Amino acid sequence: xxxxxxxxxxxxxxxxxxxxxxxxxxFLVSAIISAILLVTDEFMGWKLEMDGDDLGFLSTLYHIAIxxxxxxxxxxxxxxxxxxxxxxxxxxxxxxxxxxxxxxMILKGNEGDNRFxxxxxxxxxxx
Numbered sequence: 770x771x772x773x774x775x776x777x778x779x780x781x782x783x784x785x786x787x788x789x790x791x792x793x794x795x796f797l798v799s800a801i802i803s804a805i806l807l808v809t810d811e812f813m814g815w816k817l818e819m820d821g822d823d824l825g826f827l828s829t830l831y832h833i834a835i836x837x838x839x840x841x842x843x844x845x846x847x848x849x850x851x852x853x854x855x856x857x858x859x860x861x862x863x864x865x866x867x868x869x870x871x872x873x874m875i876l877k878g879n880e881g882d883n884r885f886x887x888x889x890x891x892x893x894x895x896x
Contacts, residue, residue, distance in 0.1 A: 782841055
């Protein structure tokens, strides 16, 4: 939960670097919260019907609320692998782009400082 809160504290921080742990823990906690909200929406009957798709009211609000921190942590994660944040746009390429971005999220970050800042693992070790 610490990693999830840490990403929310850096709500719109697009500079710096993010460790794999920070990204994947945020992703995991967000997925769990989304699942709980979807079940709650289903149970309460709170559906938004758009173009024939049923969207849950609470889950839609949650996704709108975390879109900026999620984008920020993706960009910081790309910075950790010494890639520009513009690489996030590769996800716009159907299927292939999402796979490439997933690989970037899985790759180990650069050891030591890079052009985007100091190594986040070293900073964490100082605490």
